[in-house]
Amino acid sequence: MVAGGIVRISDARVLTTVAVELVLALVMLPYLRRQGWHPRVIAGSPEPLDLARGIGVFVGAYLAIYIIYVALYFAMPGAVATLRIARITGTLSPLTVMIAAIINPVFEEFLWLGYAIPAVGARYGLRTAIAASVVLRVAAHAYQGVLALVSILPVALVLTWYFTRTGRLWPVIVAHVLADGLALSFLAPAR
Numbered sequence: 275m276v277a278g279g280i281v282r283i284s285d286a287r288v289l290t291t292v293a294v295e296l297v298l299a300l301v302m303l304p305y306l307r308r309q310g311w312h313p314r315v316i317a318g319s320p321e322p323l324d325l326a327r328g329i330g331v332f333v334g335a336y337l338a339i340y341i342i343y344v345a346l347y348f349a350m351p352g353a354v355a356t357l358r359i360a361r362i363t364g365t366l367s368p369l370t371v372m373i374a375a376i377i378n379p380v381f382e383e384f385l386w387l388g389y390a391i392p393a394v395g396a397r398y399g400l401r402t403a404i405a406a407s408v409v410l411r412v413a414a415h416a417y418q419g420v421l422a423l424v425s426i427l428p429v430a431l432v433l434t435w436y437f438t439r440t441g442r443l444w445p446v447i448v449a450h451v452l453a454d455g456l457a458l459s460f461l462a463p464a465r
Contacts, residue, residue, distance in 0.1 A: 280362075280363055281362045281363070281417060281418055281419075282362075282363050282364050283362060283363070283364035283366070283461070284364050284365070284366070285366055285367055285370045287364075288366060288370050288374045288458070289370060289373070289374075291374070291378070292373055292374055292377045292378060295377060295378060295381040295382075296377065296381075298381075299381055299384075306389065311389060311392075311393075313384060313388065316384070316388040316389070316392065316443060317384070317388060317443035317444060317447075318441075318442065318443070318444070320444045321444070324442065324444040324445045324448060325448055327442065327444075327445035327448070328444070328445040328446070328447070328448020328449045328451075328452065329448070329449070329452070330445070331432065331433065331436050331445050331446060331448070331449035332448070332449035332452045332453060334432050334436075335428065335429040335432040335433065335449060335453065336453075338428035338429065338431065338432050339424070339425055339428050339429065341428070342424055342427075342428050343424065346424065353420075362418065362421070362457075362461065363461060364461050365461065366458055366459075366461060370458075371455060371458040371459050372455075374454060374458060375451050375454040375455035375458060376451060378450075378454055379447050379450030379451045379453075379454055380447055382411070382414075382450065383433070383437075383443055383446050383447045383450055384443070386407045386410060386411045386430075386434075387407060387433065387434065387437045387443060387446060388443050390403060390406060390407045390410065391403045391404070391407055391434070391437065391438060394406045394407070400438065404434055404438060407430070407434055408427070408430045408431060408434055411426065411430040411434075412426050412427050412430055429453065433446045433449065433450065436449075
């Protein structure tokens with residue numbers, strides 16, 4: 275999977291991840307409901323304005339990545355050279371891109387924000403909940419190596435900040451759908 279800083283993905287690998295997420299959701303939902311957790315209560319009803327909000331969150335997340343890359347470029351130019359070598363490659367069918375770009379964001383945002391923030395926050399406080407959510411999100415992308423720190427960490431911070439400030443989950447899901455859809459659509463074929 276990771277060879278020479280390259281992560282190769284395929285339809286089979288992405289669809290396996292989606293299948294695991296769906297199974298986990300089906301297994302977890304009965305337990306979460308018994309605990310009083312309901313997706314509609316956490317996320318609220320989607321509103322038409324959530325699309326515009328989500329685009330704004332998406333732009334903010336990419337701006338955060340850009341700022342990190344520029345800061346790294348000036349502070350540690352060698353790190354940027356290493357990041358250019360590390361990349362994710364593969365070719366995905368349009369159907370796989372659509373399935374993954376919808377199911378993965380819904381699963382991850384309900385888990386990392388909709389569940390983790392309220393559950394951990396109620397027990398240990400909001401700061402601990404935010405830290406746990408961000409760390410878990412970045413850890414889930416550890417297979418990407420240093421790219422996870424440079425790309426996923428700023429996105430995690432922006433998405434978590436937005437959710438904790440507004441309590442709105444749907445704009446975060448929209449931003450995540452856009453990010454995944456674009457990233458998966460523009461993969462470079464494996465060489």
